[in-house]
Amino acid sequence: MYDGNGHRKDNAMGISQARSGQGKTMYHSFITDEASQYPEEFLQLAGKHGVRSLEVRSVWGAHIGELPNGQRRELRRQLEGYGVTVCCLDSFAFKCDVEQPVDGELERLKRDIGIASELGAGIVRVFSFLRRGNPDQYTSRVRDALGEGGRIARDAGLLLGIENCRRTMHRTGEEMGSLLEQLDGDVFGVVWDPANAITSGADLRPLENGYHCMSGRILHVHVKNPSIMRGKEIGYTMLEEAHEGLEWPEQVRLLSGDKFAGALSLETHWRSGKRLGADDLARPGGYEFSRGGYEATDKDMLVLCRWIEQELAGPSV
Numbered sequence: 001m002y003d004g005n006g007h008r009k010d011n012a013m014g015i016s017q018a019r020s021g022q023g024k025t026m027y028h029s030f031i032t033d034e035a036s037q038y039p040e041e042f043l044q045l046a047g048k049h050g051v052r053s054l055e056v057r058s059v060w061g062a063h064i065g066e067l068p069n070g071q072r073r074e075l076r077r078q079l080e081g082y083g084v085t086v087c088c089l090d091s092f093a094f095k096c097d098v099e100q101p102v103d104g105e106l107e108r109l110k111r112d113i114g115i116a117s118e119l120g121a122g123i124v125r126v127f128s129f130l131r132r133g134n135p136d137q138y139t140s141r142v143r144d145a146l147g148e149g150g151r152i153a154r155d156a157g158l159l160l161g162i163e164n165c166r167r168t169m170h171r172t173g174e175e176m177g178s179l180l181e182q183l184d185g186d187v188f189g190v191v192w193d194p195a196n197a198i199t200s201g202a203d204l205r206p207l208e209n210g211y212h213c214m215s216g217r218i219l220h221v222h223v224k225n226p227s228i229m230r231g232k233e234i235g236y237t238m239l240e241e242a243h244e245g246l247e248w249p250e251q252v253r254l255l256s257g258d259k260f261a262g263a264l265s266l267e268t269h270w271r272s273g274k275r276l277g278a279d280d281l282a283r284p285g286g287y288e289f290s291r292g293g294y295e296a297t298d299k300d301m302l303v304l305c306r307w308i309e310q311e312l313a314g315p316s317v
Contacts, residue, residue, distance in 0.1 A: 173210020
């Protein structure tokens with residue numbers, strides 16, 4: 001709903017709870033195709049770990065935006081059957097060259113916003129264009145293009161979460177904080193991915209640095225653990241393996257202290273028996289991408305749940 005000035009009446013709740021969240025505290029989730037392309041499988045896994053809201057990216061081998069209407073209806077039927085909602089729909093809008101015409105990206109976003117509305121998602125994940133060597137030159141172009149997308153989202157009553165990505169214009173919390181200052185706070189927030197800040201090479205200690213530049217603007221968090229960083233070679237590993245500069249229990253503590261009430265959504269990016277290639281990491285989705293992911297998501301979800309439960313329980317006496 002909006003007031004007479006066009007501002008969201010429910011904005012305070014919308015930004016802090018990301019509309020489709022689980023209440024007044026942070027909660028655990030996962031990206032469906034990190035586990036399986038088949039709803040019956042990722043919904044069973046959700047049930048096993050008490051996940052009540054999922055992040056959707058690709059299903060039955062196709063990006064959610066490219067599924068036929070019948071398959072989308074079937075997905076919604078299965079979600080409702082399990083009593084599971086969608087907290088975030090992952091669009092690839094604006095993950096493209098900044099010089100190309102923006103009309104196609106706006107059409108993609110409009111399509112994905114429509115699907116998010118069908119599925120009851122409160123957040124649509126977007127990007128801020130592929131990075132060039134002189135990003136400051138494109139500040140106004142990025143702002144204006146995202147602003148147009150924001151008007152579409154505003155009319156639909158949804159939020160846009162811009163993900164910081166190692167290959168896009170805004171890789172770190174500091175860069176994202178600067179972008180958010182130029183965008184409508186009633187519509188835009190961050191899909192915060194501290195691992196992406198690290199693998200970009202631009203912020204090797206994102207909890208100490210960039211995290212604090214986005215105060216009150218984080219809608220949703222991606223959880224994964226980087227392991228290999230050799231030039232363009234990037235790898236990921238299970239959450240229990242500590243990574244210097246990204247202590248996930250500390251990130252959970254910081255989020256709790258900031259009254260974050262959205263999802264910590266597992267995006268494992270590691271697989272049992274194989275390593276994902278560069279193309280898979282750049283545009284994840286599809287059957288081969290998901291192969292081996294069920295076991296990884298199952299294993300890491302136990303760890304993520306434990307961290308959240310320990311934090312919400314408070315210090316032991």
